[in-house]
Amino acid sequence: xxxxxxxxxxxxxxxxxxxxxxxxxxxxxxxxxxxxxxxxxxxxxxxxxxxxxxxxxxxxxxxxxxxxxxxxxxxxxxxxxxxxxxxxxxxxxxxxxxxxxxxxxxxxxxxxxxxxxxxxxxxxxxxxxxxxxxxxxxxxxxxxxxxxxxxxxxxxxxxxxxxxxxxxx
Amino acid sequence: xxxxxxxxxxxxxxxxxxxxxxxxxxxxxxxxxxxxxxxxxxxxxxxxxxxxxxxxxxxxxxxxxxxxxxxxxxxxxxxxxxxxxxxxxxxxxxxxxxxxxxxxxxxxxxxxxxxxxxxxxxxxxxxxxxxxxxxxxxxxxxxxxxxxxxxxxxxxxxxxxxxxxxxxxxxxxxxxxxxxxxxxxxxxxxxxxxxxxxxxxxxxxxxxxxxxxxxxxxxxxxxxxxxxxxxxxxxxxxxxxxxxxxxxxxxxxxxxxxxxxxxxxxxxxxxxxxxxxxxxxxxxxxxxxxxxxxxxxxxxxxxxxxxxxxxxxxxxxxxxxxxxxxxxxxxxxxxxxxxxxxxxxxxxxxxxxxxxxxxxxxxxxxxxxxxxxxxxxxxxxxxxxxxxxxxxxxxxxxxxxxxxxxxxxxxxxxxxxxxxxxxxxxxxxxxxxxxxxxxxxxxxxxxxxxxxxxxxxxxxxxxxxxxxxxxxxxxxxxxxxxxxxxxxxxxxxxxxxxxxxxxxxxxxxxxxxxxxxxxxxxxxxxxxxxxxxxxxxxxxxxxxxxxxxxxxxxxxxxxxxxxxxxxxxxxxxxxxxxxxxxxxxxxxxxxxxxxxxxxxxxxxxxxxxxxxxxxxxxxxxxxxxxxxxxxxxxxxxxxxxxxxxxxxxxxxxxxxxxxxxxxxxxxxxxxxxxxxxxxxxxxxxxxxxxxxxxxxxxxxxxxxxxxxxxxxx
Numbered sequence: 001x002x003x004x005x006x007x008x009x010x011x012x013x014x015x016x017x018x019x020x021x022x023x024x025x026x027x028x029x030x031x032x033x034x035x036x037x038x039x040x041x042x043x044x045x046x047x048x049x050x051x052x053x054x055x056x057x058x059x060x061x062x063x064x065x066x067x068x069x070x071x072x073x074x075x076x077x078x079x080x081x082x083x084x085x086x087x088x089x090x091x092x093x094x095x096x097x098x099x100x101x102x103x104x105x106x107x108x109x110x111x112x113x114x115x116x117x118x119x120x121x122x123x124x125x126x127x128x129x130x131x132x133x134x135x136x137x138x139x140x141x142x143x144x145x146x147x148x149x150x151x152x153x154x155x156x157x158x159x160x161x162x163x164x165x166x167x168x169x
Numbered sequence: 170x171x172x173x174x175x176x177x178x179x180x181x182x183x184x185x186x187x188x189x190x191x192x193x194x195x196x197x198x199x200x201x202x203x204x205x206x207x208x209x210x211x212x213x214x215x216x217x218x219x220x221x222x223x224x225x226x227x228x229x230x231x232x233x234x235x236x237x238x239x240x241x242x243x244x245x246x247x248x249x250x251x252x253x254x255x256x257x258x259x260x261x262x263x264x265x266x267x268x269x270x271x272x273x274x275x276x277x278x279x280x281x282x283x284x285x286x287x288x289x290x291x292x293x294x295x296x297x298x299x300x301x302x303x304x305x306x307x308x309x310x311x312x313x314x315x316x317x318x319x320x321x322x323x324x325x326x327x328x329x330x331x332x333x334x335x336x337x338x339x340x341x342x343x344x345x346x347x348x349x350x351x352x353x354x355x356x357x358x359x360x361x362x363x364x365x366x367x368x369x370x371x372x373x374x375x376x377x378x379x380x381x382x383x384x385x386x387x388x389x390x391x392x393x394x395x396x397x398x399x400x401x402x403x404x405x406x407x408x409x410x411x412x413x414x415x416x417x418x419x420x421x422x423x424x425x426x427x428x429x430x431x432x433x434x435x436x437x438x439x440x441x442x443x444x445x446x447x448x449x450x451x452x453x454x455x456x457x458x459x460x461x462x463x464x465x466x467x468x469x470x471x472x473x474x475x476x477x478x479x480x481x482x483x484x485x486x487x488x489x490x491x492x493x494x495x496x497x498x499x500x501x502x503x504x505x506x507x508x509x510x511x512x513x514x515x516x517x518x519x520x521x522x523x524x525x526x527x528x529x530x531x532x533x534x535x536x537x538x539x540x541x542x543x544x545x546x547x548x549x550x551x552x553x554x555x556x557x558x559x560x561x562x563x564x565x566x567x568x569x570x571x572x573x574x575x576x577x578x579x580x581x582x583x584x585x586x587x588x589x590x591x592x593x594x595x596x597x598x599x600x601x602x603x604x605x606x607x608x609x610x611x612x613x614x615x616x617x618x619x620x621x622x623x624x625x626x627x628x629x630x631x632x633x634x635x636x637x638x639x640x641x642x643x644x645x646x647x648x649x650x651x652x653x654x655x656x657x658x659x660x661x662x663x664x665x666x667x668x669x670x671x672x673x674x675x676x677x678x679x680x681x682x683x684x685x686x687x688x689x690x691x692x693x694x695x696x697x698x699x700x701x702x703x704x705x706x707x708x709x710x711x712x713x714x715x716x717x718x719x720x721x722x723x724x725x726x727x728x729x730x731x732x733x734x735x736x737x738x739x740x741x742x743x744x745x746x747x748x749x750x751x752x753x754x755x756x757x758x759x760x761x762x763x764x765x766x767x768x769x770x771x772x773x774x775x776x777x778x779x780x781x782x783x784x785x786x787x788x789x790x791x792x793x794x795x796x797x798x799x800x801x802x803x804x805x806x807x808x809x810x811x812x813x814x815x816x817x818x819x820x821x822x823x824x825x826x827x828x829x830x831x832x833x834x835x836x837x838x839x840x841x842x843x844x845x846x847x848x849x850x851x852x853x854x855x856x857x858x859x860x861x862x863x864x865x866x867x868x869x870x871x872x873x874x875x876x877x878x879x880x881x882x
Contacts, residue, residue, distance in 0.1 A: 129246050129253075130260045136241060137264025145272045145279060148304050157245040 043169045053166040054107050071111040085112070088147060092119060099139050103127065105164045117147060120154040122164055132157075231596070233631045239373070250671040251638045255377050255602070262373040269307075269370075276306035310335050318350055325353050330365045333357060334394070343401035351398055352408055358395040359416025362388060377602045385494075387454065389422035407438045414440070418447035423454035442481055445473050450487035453494050462495055463504060482520050485512045486559060489519075489526035497533050505530055520558055521565040521598065524549075528568050532576040542572050546585055555595050563600035566590050567608045574615035580624075583615045609637035617646045622654040634670065641672050645681055652685035657693035660686050661700040664708060673711060676729035676770070683708065683738035690742060698745065705742040706756040708735070713759075730770055736760045737773035740798075744782045749789050757782065761797045765804070772805050780813035787820040792845035795821070796852075803852035810856035814849050821846050 039059035041051060057066045074085040093108045096119065106122035119139075123132070136153050143151040158164060236247045239258055248254040272279055308323075310316065316336045324333035337354060340346055346354070367375050390396075399405070399413045410433045417426035426448060433440055449469055456462045466488065473480060485508065492505050505527060509519055519527070524545050531539045546569075549555065557563070566586065573583040590596060599605045609632060616625045629647065633639060639647060644667070651659050663682055667673040686701050693701065708731075715728045740760050743753040763769055773779065783798035795817045803810040819829045821843070833853050842850070 125245055129248075130256050132246060133241070133257045133260035134264040134267075137261035138268045139264070141265040141268035142271065145268065145304050145306075148301060153241075155241055155243060155246070157243050 041169060047168055049169050050161070050165040051167055051169060052106055052164045056166045056169075069107050069109055071109070073112075091146075092117070092143060095143065096121060096139065100135060105158060105161050115149040117143070117149060117151045118154055119143070119151060120156075122156050122158055124161060125157045125159055227594070231591075231636075233636050236635050249634050249638070249669045251606070251640075252671055254638070258373045259377060262371055266371065273307050273309055276308075279306050310339075312339075314339065316340060318346065321346065321350055321354065325350075325357050328357065328361070328366060328369075330357065330361055330363070334363075337394075343398055348402065351402060352406075352412070355395060355398045355402075355409065356412045358393075358398070359412045359419070362416065362420045363390055363393055363395065375601065385421065387421045387423070389417050389420035389425075391422065391425070405436075405438070407433075407440065410438055411441050411444050414444050415447045418444075418451045421451055421454050423451040426451065427455060440476070440478070442473075442478050442484065445469060445478060446481075446483045446487045449484065450490055452491045459495055459498075459501065462491070463500075466491060480512070480515065480517065482517055482523075482558065485509070485517055485519055486522045486526070486561070489523050489530070490561075493526040493530040497530065497536060502530055518548075521549075521555060521562040522559045525561060525565040525568050528565075528572055532572045534575070538576060540577060542569055542577065542582060542586075545569070546582065546589065549589060550585070554593060555589075555598060557598055563598055563604060566598055567600065567604045567611070570608050570611040570615075574611040578615065578619055580615055580620040583612055587612060606637065606640070610640060610643050613637070613639060613643050614646050617643075617650040622650070622656075625650055626654075626656070626659065634666070638670050641675050641678050644670075644672065644678060648678075648682050648685050652689055655689045655692065657686065657689055657697045657701050660689070661697070661704040664704040668711065674715060674728055676731055676735070679708060679712075680732050680735045680738075683735050683742070687738045687741055690745070702742050702745065702753055705739045706753060709739050709756055709760055709763075730768060731763075733764060733769040733771045733773045734775075736764055736769050737775060737778050740782050741775075741778045744785055747789065749791065754786075754789075754791055754794065757786070758791075758794050758797070761794060761801065765797060765801050776802055776805070776807040776809045780809045780816075783813050783817045784820060787817045792821060792843060796845040796848040799849050800852040800855075803856040806856075808856075810852060814853035814856065818846060818849050818853075821849070 041049060041055060043049075054066055054069075062068060070085075070089050072085055073079050074082045089110050092110055096108045097104050100121070100123060103124045103126055104121050105124050109120040111118040111120070127135075132155070136155065140151050140153055235242070237254075239261070240247055240254075246257070248257045308320070310320070310324075310332045312335075314320075314336075316339045318340070321333060321336045321340065324330075324336060333354060337346065343351065367378065369375075395413065395416060399409060402409045410429065414426050414429050414433070417423075417429070430440065430444070430448060449466065452462050452465050452469070456465050470480075470488075473484075488508050489505055492501050492508075495501060509523070509527070512519070527541060527545070531541050569586050570583060573579055573586060590599065599608060613629070613632065616628050620628070644663070648660070648663060651663065660682065664673075667675075667678065667682070672678060683705065686705065690698065690701060712728075712731050716730075719728050737760075740757050743756045743760070746753055764773075779798045779802055783795040783802075786792070786794040786798065799810060799814045799817055802813055815826055815829050815833065818833070819826045822829065822832075824832075833850055
């Protein structure tokens with residue numbers, strides 16, 4: 001990553017100073033751990049750490065075996081609101097796991113289309129449907145008010161966490 | 170690779186500029202339809218912001234195979250009974266309300282645009298960009314709030330009655346508010362009679378709110394704030410008179426309304442059409458007797474003409490509303506038709522409300538059959554669209570379907586009406602949840618009674634359970650239809666539907682279902698028969714579960730017990746097997762035990778069934794079951810007990826009937842018999858003489874023996 005960014009700067013330089021100030025900040029100085037550690041799970045001694053399908057596939061399988069957790073156009077080239085989107089997504093994830101306490105069995109998937117945010121998750125059937133509907137309405141309304149745009153929850157339910165376990169490591 | 174990126178970007182920018190230029194030019198072009206070169210583009214049609222969305226929505230029809238879209242599409246979250254539909258939708262709305270409460274209470278936390286750096290904040294209060302009213306915290310008012318006339322304007326425009334009352338007081342009452350705002354406030358008070366209306370924001374609450382029929386009584390608050398504000402207005406304009414008279418007439422304070430009308434007329438103040446409409450609507454509260462009322466109605470209409478006030482659609486509706494409230498009779502019906510004809514001459518077509526009142530007037534429950542509905546439908550079907558204009562418009566479809574079902578009993582008319590309701594987006598005229606369910610209750614009832622069987626089942630498949638969940642009375646109607654149609658397969662399904670809909674504990678309904686199953690059991694195919702047996706066995710299991718639950722949990726309302734007829738029907742269905750190892754025999758024996766422990770209500774209406782079962786059980790080799798059945802028959806004092814006991818004993822001992830009879834008469838050598846046979850012999854004597862052959866001790870022991878023997882098998 002670091003080297004490619006550098007090469008990019010070198011290639012751009014002869015063309016003029018159109019993009020160089022923005023690119024300067026992309027040179028990483030931290031040690032490159034992304035390929036080795038991040039997004040991967042350590043094997044336990046007893047081999048009893050449950051992994052969902054999403055967790056079982058390391059990041060380099062994104063778009064091959066699994067898909068993205070955030071769907072938006074901010075991170076494309078010339079995308080708008082990059083940092084805002086990232087922070088909002090983090091807020092939504094924390095809000096979901098906190099509001100649906102102990103019920104969320106999967107990653108929270110956030111899909112943005114136009115001004116509409118769709119939040120998908122797999123939920124354990126540990127509370128009655130009536131309570132789930134209460135939480136649904138509450139989450140949608142509060143997030144909509146917070147993010148100033150319509151928010152829809154797309155919930156799927158499973159009987160227990162065991163149903164989403166893909167393997168143990 | 171990266172070096173040549175810039176060029177296409179410039180190109181795209183250029184083409185963008187080009188495109189904007191052409192569109193700018195294009196916007197000015199199609200103003201007129203004529204042009205010199207013969208090409209005439211159509212004039213520009215102005216579009217609203219939601220027109221495209223509405224056009225898109227019009228392409229999607231209702232989907233009866235899925236739950237309503239307000240419910241979440243997940244097997245765990247799809248409601249299947251009326252109770253669940255209601256509680257799920259209201260729970261979701263309760264969650265929304267909770268969130269809105271938090272937003273309003275902690276408005277200071279919802280104040281900035283999302284994660285804007287503090288430097289970018291424009292105002293300390295609310296910086297969302299663009300500002301969306303629906304997402305903004307609503308202001309809260311209490312006794313310490315500092316309020317201005319702007320606040321009063323805001324609350325009046327949003328129909329927040331309680332808040333506006335408070336602000337009005339804070340502003341210093343009638344003296345602290347200017348004239349214009351006072352009239353606006355008066356209008357609000359008159360419209361709602363100083364009562365907070367149901368919020369528009371909470372759709373589900375409105376949809377499910379219990380059908381509170383507007384009380385037809387003088388509920389106007391005499392000497393209330395509205396009256397005081399009206400007094401304070403000086404000079405009293407026509408606007409002020411109009412709104413106070415309309416308010417009084419709307420809440421049936423007829424006398425005061427008429428006094429004020431007279432006052433206004435004396436002062437030469439011009440009144441509006443709506444004032445006369447509301448006065449026409451409350452004649453019944455002013456005058457007694459049909460003749461007097463009719464006279465007043467006519468004089469009011471004449472007065473309108475004198476004053477040069479042109480009537481409108483609502484005038485017709487309020488006339489008919491008054492007339493329909495005065496009772497029935499030929500004279501009133503004639504009057505109503507006259508009025509409708511007269512208005513048609515003026516070019517005013519009756520709306521849905523007018524038709525609703527006509528139906529009320531002509532189609533009385535115990536009156537002669539009058540078919541005005543087909544004429545009404547002819548008219549409505551011709552119209553381009555049905556626009557809701559008055560709140561009573563939502564009464565039309567439910568009343569018309571009621572007329573189809575009870576008054577005319579005509580399925581063709583009902584289907585035409587339903588087609589009209591389903592056309593375009595007429596479904597919004599169905600009203601609320603309560604009206605919708607009554608509408609479908611009438612529709613399904615008339616279909617069950619008068620439609621061909623295939624059409625009925627087709628209709629049921631479409632409506633149940635996502636659109637409509639039948640109530641117990643309608644379910645009975647459906648069971649009757651299925652019985653007549655001989656659809657054993659569907660009858661077996663009905664049982665599972667009863668469980669899902671939460672009405673399986675209604676003993677009467679279950680009894681009806683099982684007798685229907687029994688009556689058409691004979692001519693079903695084997696596969697269907699098996700399903701019906703399974704359903705019957707499940708009925709017993711379900712009731713057992715319900716009783717167990719009742720014992721463990723102290724429930725407030727006791728569960729209804731299955732009747733003896735139901736049990737004997739279960740026995741009849743489940744005993745239809747030649748296989749000794751069939752698990753249905755367990756069901757039979759359990760049902761028999763239940764009967765003997767007299768846990769069922771009443772006695773079976775077909776004792777012959779039990780006699781037949783006893784014989785069948787004996788043939789198969791289930792002596793215990795046979796013994797219990799015969800004993801029960803004897804204990805209940807049925808005549809069938811005697812013949813049954815001899816027959817069963819004959820089968821068990823493999824001897825001809827005469828010999829058995831003799832054996833029983835002599836009571837000799839009975840002791841050496843199998844305990845079950847002994848029990849049957851006892852039953853024989855019980856039936857014959859009214860007392861068991863041996864003394865009580867031995868009979869009980871033999872009974873227990875018979876039970877144990879049945880378990881042994």
